[in-house]
Amino acid sequence: MKKKMIFSLMMLSACVMLFVSGCKKDDEEEDTPPPTMSDDSFYKDIAVGLINCYVDIYNQNLAGTTTGNVNITVNGPMGGTVTITGTSGYDNTHGITTLDLLYTMTNIKYVNAYVNLTLTGGSTYTGSFSDDYTSVNHQSDNLYIKGTVTRNTITRAIDMTGEVSINRTTGTTAIIFGHTVIW
Numbered sequence: 001m002k003k004k005m006i007f008s009l010m011m012l013s014a015c016v017m018l019f020v021s022g023c024k025k026d027d028e029e030e031d032t033p034p035p036t037m038s039d040d041s042f043y044k045d046i047a048v049g050l051i052n053c054y055v056d057i058y059n060q061n062l063a064g065t066t067t068g069n070v071n072i073t074v075n076g077p078m079g080g081t082v083t084i085t086g087t088s089g090y091d092n093t094h095g096i097t098t099l100d101l102l103y104t105m106t107n108i109k110y111v112n113a114y115v116n117l118t119l120t121g122g123s124t125y126t127g128s129f130s131d132d133y134t135s136v137n138h139q140s141d142n143l144y145i146k147g148t149v150t151r152n153t154i155t156r157a158i159d160m161t162g163e164v165s166i167n168r169t170t171g172t173t174a175i176i177f178g179h180t181v182i183w
Helices: 002-031 039-061
Strands: 068-075 081-091 096-111 115-129 134-151 154-168 172-176 179-182
Touching: 039 068, 039 081, 039 096, 039 115, 039 134, 039 154, 039 172, 039 179, 115 154
Parallel strands: none
Antiparallel strands: 068 081, 081 096, 096 115, 115 134, 134 154, 154 172, 172 179
């Protein structure tokens, strides 16, 4: 009888231990915050999306066209409209394209593997580039960006208006709503 009682107590103790340790694990999981996306990753992905959108607008509407004064209104790469004003030039001797453009965007949509953005506002596209060289700037005093960035199943939203500055040379420096990323 004593053996049965000891066995029963041991089984009861084991069950209590499993219950208590199971409760601790659940409590710990509830206290663990969900995974987040760093500000650097978030703003870099937005900057890359902006650059790619601006380049797509240029390539789809001005690359290979006559240089000089520009004043056109066209569709954005994935929706919306953009009025492009300013000048563009090309130096045949050195193969250098020069730009002094203003994109006035209304609900421009841009989507890639990481971003789903809608842009409204004006942004410059100034500088020069060739096959071997890039010195291009994008500036906006009041750009409205709405959308999401998704990486590794983590999605972070943006819905802001403000200053955006992107400088592309041998590296890229982007300042988006006061947050700086460099690569």
